[in-house]
Structures are given as structure tokens and as C-alpha cells.
Amino acid sequence: MVRLITHNLLACHVKGCTTNNFPLVFQDAQVEIHEAEFNEDFIRGFMPKIEWKALVDSARQLGDTSLPEEQPEMADDDFLKTLHHVLLEMHIEEGAMVCQNCGHVYPISNGIPNMLLAEHEIG
């Protein structure tokens, strides 16, 4: 599965592609929503590690505009539940992720992103 929790950690790794290689941009993404159990402590603990702008922009590419531009300093219950939904309940089943820098396309098929490179692309 690729959800935004994973997408927020993935980066392009083509040989020599070291700047502007994150976040990958979604292309032709088919999204399915699957409910996941809400764990407030996990979301609170993970929050400081999120690349916020990347998460907001990527969620918007997928049609979800529920997150604010800036990460709020005080996280209330409603906000944490919104964040939970964006990170863990939106599943990208098909489509691709494209590097903004080098244009490499990482396909997503049956919910599995393919991050393998051809031999000449490996650093």
C-alpha cells in the first residue's frame, strides 16, 4: 500500500538526483479510502517528523484540502483525527509518483509502489 505516511518518507534515488528529489508528485492516482484505527499517541509522536508542506501539497493533489498550510502549534482532537485520515486512510491503489527534478516515474500497481531502478540509474 502506499499511503501519505509512506509517501512523506520516500524520495527519488536516481544516480545524481539529490536536490528537489522530494516529495514525489502523484500522477493519475486512484485513491481508495479504508478506515484505520485512530491512535492519538502515534499521531502526536509522528507529527514533528512530518515534512508538512509536502504532506499538504500531496493531499491536495489527491483532492483532500482538509489540512492547514501551517502545522498548528496546538493539536486538538479534531485536528489529530483529520491528520490521521490523511496519513493512514487514503490508499493510492494505482497511478505513479514522479520526481520533480529528474522526471523519473515510479509506478504504483495494486497498491505497491515500485522504487526499483534500472542498473544505469543506480548511484
Added chain:
Amino acid sequence: MPSDTSKAVIPIQVIDEPQAHEKRHVHEVYDQIASHFSSTRYKPWPVVANFLQSIPTGWVGLDSGTGNGKYLPLPANRSGETWTIGLDRSQNLLRIAMNANYGDTNCIREVVLGDAIETCWRVSAFDYAISIATIHHFSTKERRERAVQSLLQTLSPSHGRALIYVWAIEQDALSKRSIPISEQSSPGHGEDVFVPWVLSKQQDKSASDSAPERRVHHRYYHMFEKGELRDLICGAAHGMGLTVGSPREGLGPVADGMRQKIRGLEIVEDSWERSNYYIELRLWEVEAPDS
């Protein structure tokens, strides 16, 4: 001697180009034996389960070489407090890993098709990582060292923790395997072998009617000897400019009173268990005081 000679471990020398060798004798084999292999790999090893139990709430980790994903649902009694993302080279194993369950939790796992020697993550993305029975499938020392470095690069330099397991030449008395030592082998360098996997026609979902009753698939392993995993990890750490030792060793004299961050790797456990060597490590970062 094993009674069935088709299951005997065979010493080999890797003569092919390493990537081609791994493709043929690791990646293709696992894709073919995936479902049978997975049905024999359901019990988590206690040391790995304890490591995952010790991970603080809110941490995100990587299972590099997740196979059938049996560690992804752990710790079962703290479901959802931590998240482990599984990476593997075998698409067929990942299809199984996606639905890895433990007990009655029915949750979809995060899995990524990728190679453990590459770093498809932003730097320092993870708080913890496990590499269980994976690094021994790389066919040169240089590639095994790069795989360790890829794992270390994905970890937080200030608090990242990792557990690495590899197969040992020194096998458990209960193990069915015995590892023959070839005449060409040199001390300190382990042993390259094929470990056969016998797949009967019934177990092989891709077998056609005319297929033979059973097929033997040879999986490549580099069997580690005592001290070799430690040397590999220390070599990988030095190559990345990390100090090996406890954080105290980062507090040496500082030239010109310059404040600088010193990064290091501490080995917190180095053991053998049931035919495997394993090392638990943690990364640290200290700011050297003004002199």
C-alpha cells in the same frame, strides 16, 4: 549427513557479475517459492519481537527485506502505536506481506518494492530499522557494506536504532543444515553457499501439468562467521564518518574551540542465536563543548 541429499548445502564461488548472480539466485527464487516459503515463516523470532516491543510510541521504522511481512504487525499488544514499513525485492512476497496479520487484527500493511542496497527514502526518515536475514543475500563484501550503509542513512542520526540478523556458519545443534567449508575459503571471510529449496508440484502455483514432480531452487547465501558482522558494520560506519563506540567517545578535544556535532554508532548487543548472528545498534549525536 542429511538423509535427503537434495537438501544439502552446497559451497560455491560467485563467478558471475554480482547483480546477475543475485537476480538469478535470490530474487527469482523468492518470487517462485513465495507462497510455500511464507507458509513456513510465520513465527516471529523472540529477539526481534522484543526489539520491536522496546520501540517508543510515535516512532516509524523500516523492515528492510520484509519477506512475508511477519514483523510488520508487531508489537501485537501495542497495535498502531508504532508503524513499520516493509521493503522487499520480491513482488510475490510483498503481496503476502500486505495482508500480514497477527492474531485477529485485520489491517493493511505498508509495503514498498525496492532493493535494500539502495536508499529510496529521504535522509534520516526513520527512527528504527530491522534487517532480518537479508544482508546475507548480497554476494560481495562491498555490496553487503553498502546495504548496511543504506540502512544507517535512513535512520535518525541522533536516536536511530537498528537490529541486523544474518545466517551464521555456526549452526544450532537442532538445525537440519550443516555448512561445508570449501577448500578455497579464507578465515574471516565467511562462506558462499547455495541453500536448496525443494518445491513440489502441488506447492508450486506456477507449475504446468507437464512439470516435474519437484523442483530444487538454489538460494544464494553468504554465511557469516564469528566477528564478521561486527567488522562489516564498523567498516560501514567508518566509511560514513561515524565514530564507533559510546557517545562519551565523541567528547574528545576540539580543535580551535569550534563547536561541532559528532556522530557515532554504538553496538549495544552482539550475539549468536539459533544459527544466526545479530547486532543491535544505536546512533548518537553529541555537540562537542567549547574547549
